[in-house]
Amino acid sequence: MFKEAFKYYKAKWPPPDLNGVIDFEEPSKTNHESTLVELQDNVPGLHLSFPPIGLQPPQSWRCYALKSHPGILVIRNPFTVHGQRYWIARSLRDYPRAPNRINLNENLFASDAIKDWWNALQQCDDKDEARRLKISMRWATLGYHHDWDTKVYSETMHTPFPQDLSNLCQYIATVLGFADFEAQAAIVNFYPIGTTLSGHTDHSEPNQTAPLFSFSFGQTAVFLIGGTTREERPSALYLRSGDVLIMSQQSRLCYHAVPRVMKTQEEPWNNLPADDADEKLMKPERKKLRRDFEDNSNVCDMSLYRLVRDDSFWLPYMHYLNDSRININVRQVLPSGVKQLPLPPS
Numbered sequence: 001m002f003k004e005a006f007k008y009y010k011a012k013w014p015p016p017d018l019n020g021v022i023d024f025e026e027p028s029k030t031n032h033e034s035t036l037v038e039l040q041d042n043v044p045g046l047h048l049s050f051p052p053i054g055l056q057p058p059q060s061w062r063c064y065a066l067k068s069h070p071g072i073l074v075i076r077n078p079f080t081v082h083g084q085r086y087w088i089a090r091s092l093r094d095y096p097r098a099p100n101r102i103n104l105n106e107n108l109f110a111s112d113a114i115k116d117w118w119n120a121l122q123q124c125d126d127k128d129e130a131r132r133l134k135i136s137m138r139w140a141t142l143g144y145h146h147d148w149d150t151k152v153y154s155e156t157m158h159t160p161f162p163q164d165l166s167n168l169c170q171y172i173a174t175v176l177g178f179a180d181f182e183a184q185a186a187i188v189n190f191y192p193i194g195t196t197l198s199g200h201t202d203h204s205e206p207n208q209t210a211p212l213f214s215f216s217f218g219q220t221a222v223f224l225i226g227g228t229t230r231e232e233r234p235s236a237l238y239l240r241s242g243d244v245l246i247m248s249q250q251s252r253l254c255y256h257a258v259p260r261v262m263k264t265q266e267e268p269w270n271n272l273p274a275d276d277a278d279e280k281l282m283k284p285e286r287k288k289l290r291r292d293f294e295d296n297s298n299v300c301d302m303s304l305y306r307l308v309r310d311d312s313f314w315l316p317y318m319h320y321l322n323d324s325r326i327n328i329n330v331r332q333v334l335p336s337g338v339k340q341l342p343l344p345p346s
């Protein structure tokens with residue numbers, strides 16, 4: 001069942017009928033009202049204030065659960081446009097650099113490109129080589145680095161997890177009632193349009209009870225969520241720029257996939273409102289808010305945060321996203337209260 005659905009949504013010809021895809025942007029327009037539950041009153045931290053910069057206050061979030069997939073939660077884009085730009089720039093410029101690991105191979109790419117992919121891409125003036133560089137970047141790992149061969153995490157493949165991303169997850173986790181969550185490993189996935197991610201479960205983490213947080217930016221994905229076996233029929237949903245998907249409880253170990261990335265009509269990351277909510281917090285008269293804003297700034301690259309407002313700085317990011325999607329997939333590896341992984345048997 002899972003494979004069939006994957007093939008159906010991946011197909012170029014005939015193109016799939018997308019009417020059956022659950023759409024959090026227009027929940028009333030889809031014929032899936034019975035499967036979608038809007039959570040509002042059941043979200044424990046909706047009253048929380050002072051979100052990390054780039055996030056809207058939780059009072060304005062729209063949170064959904066899926067009746068047919070208990071444990072799946074979706075927050076429909078809780079980010080400001082400015083906030084989306086920050087995370088996009090972090091994912092492209094910074095996360096694919098040391099100490100993080102990336103998929104680019106020494107035999108196929110110059111060492112400059114492996115050290116600093118985004119910079120090499122910007123410097124590259126050969127059109128074909130730039131295209132090869134662009135579409136070859138498929139993943140970067142952060143924190144505990146996923147070992148794609150052994151599928152075992154280890155202390156020898158562990159580097160510091162980015163503070164800003166950990167802080168973002170911590171806040172969202174607290175709002176949703178998972179206050180113990182600690183971000184310890186992430187995969188940043190890069191999807192040029194036309195690429196896919198086939199069905200799998202994420203079971204390498206010793207801690208499989210903690211939820212998994214997945215952030216989507218750029219072009220829209222059709223995401224499949226199934227059951228604990230490939231025999232169950234999956235549901236298809238759209239993940240759009242800014243959407244946060246949480247795989248918790250029963251759904252944490254369910255099959256999922258990305259059969260299609262498609263060009264969206266609106267590209268909200270390109271339309272910065274002149275009146276930026278985050279900017280207002282910087283005004284001196286908002287003293288109390290300003291203090292909190294500055295607290296946030298300790299865990300966020302404020303110079304990048306300011307730069308992404310600038311149209312000429314933003315241009316290469318806009319070009320990249322024109323035909324690509326980014327997904328940041330964050331997990332807790334260790335059981336709560338445990339400080340490190342046990343040594344592997346010798």
Ligand SMILES: O=C(O)CCC(=O)C(=O)O
Pocket residue numbers: 187189197202214221223239256257258327329
């Ligand atoms: O791109 C996505 O939405 C999902 C990525 C994913 O499943 C993974 O990294 O394990």
Ligand SMILES: [Fe+2]
Pocket residue numbers: 200201202256
């Ligand atoms: Fe996954």
